[in-house]
Amino acid sequence: MVAKFYDPLYHDCDDGNRFRAAGYDYSHECASYKRLSELQGSVLPRFFGSYTFKTKIDGHPRQICLILIERVNGLPMSRLEPKIFSKEERQDIMRQIIDGESALYAKDIRHEDLCPRNILIERSRNPSNSAEESQWFPGVPISPLLRWNIYYGYPNSFEDWIDWPWQRWLEVQYKETESTITSEQRQRWPVYDWMLEITSFS
Ligand SMILES: Nc1ncnc2c1ncn2[C@@H]1O[C@H](COP(=O)(O)OP(=O)(O)O)[C@@H](O)[C@H]1O
Ligand SMILES: [Mg+2]
Incomplete structure (x- = not known):
């Protein structure tokens, strides 16, 4: 579930009136979700209701409107x-x-x-x-030697964590999976000698 807060303090607005803008968005989104009840769960998330969060900051009461909606993964x-x-x-x-x-x-x-x-x-x-x-063989075990090859991108997301020659290490770690690679899989993710020489992520 997602809670969406309409806090004037953080609300974007064009005309400088954040209170008006937050109130406009809150009231129009609530009204729209209700009017679009048949489309909830398909075109838009399911709507679980509108609420007011009450808090105090330095002794001053503060009220912030919010809605609860289905989380879209x-x-x-x-x-x-x-x-x-x-x-x-x-x-x-x-x-x-x-x-x-x-x-x-x-x-x-x-x-x-x-x-x-x-x-x-x-x-x-x-x-x-x-x-x-299906050209990418979904749902089939595939040796990491192919899909985790430095050239095919996966390790790039972890570059801050990896400070060793990735390709050589991968080859050692998954040596025993080499015999499971089919010729169709090899064609899909070809590994060339020059790939083994790549040492930095870019
Ligand atoms: N129901 C949801 N499930 C998952 N993520 C959401 C959902 N609603 C909003 N988000 C995330 O929050 C961001 C801002 O939400 P949005 O409703 O567009 O706010 P705003 O009205 O401030 O633009 C979205 O781009 C999305 O990443
Ligand atoms: Mg938005």
Whole structure:
């Protein structure tokens, strides 16, 4: 579950009136979730209600509005690299955005901030193109010698932790998995001698 707070202290606004802007967003989002009840759980997260959080700061009472909504297990589109999606997958995503926006509009709701930052892509997306997906042998044990090769990117996320020659170390650690590699897998992740010489992440 996600709690979304509408705190004027931290609220972005165009006209300088943070209280008005926070109140506008809170009231309009609550009203929209209620009006879009049939689309909750598909086009938008499920809505569990609106609340007021009461606190005291230096003896002064402070009240902050919030809503509770379903947590979507995914990332905003703005943080995803379009290149990792096939054209079919990107078309599928754009279709879902168009269909979702059209469904809102049909309920007399206009989305005032439709942009990649505000679209969450679920992690457990079903591939729309399973032929494309199956080229990568999903759900099959594959020797880390291929998919964790320095050239194919995985170790890059851990570069601050790794200060040893990655490739040589990987080869020693997973030596015994070498015989499990099929020729189709080798073709998919070819390993060349020059890759073994790469020592720095970039
Ligand atoms: N239901 C949710 N599940 C998971 N992450 C969420 C959810 N709602 C918002 N987020 C995350 O918080 C960010 C800001 O949320 P958003 O509702 O767009 O706030 P704002 O109205 O301030 O733009 C989103 O980009 C997303 O990363
Ligand atoms: Mg947003």
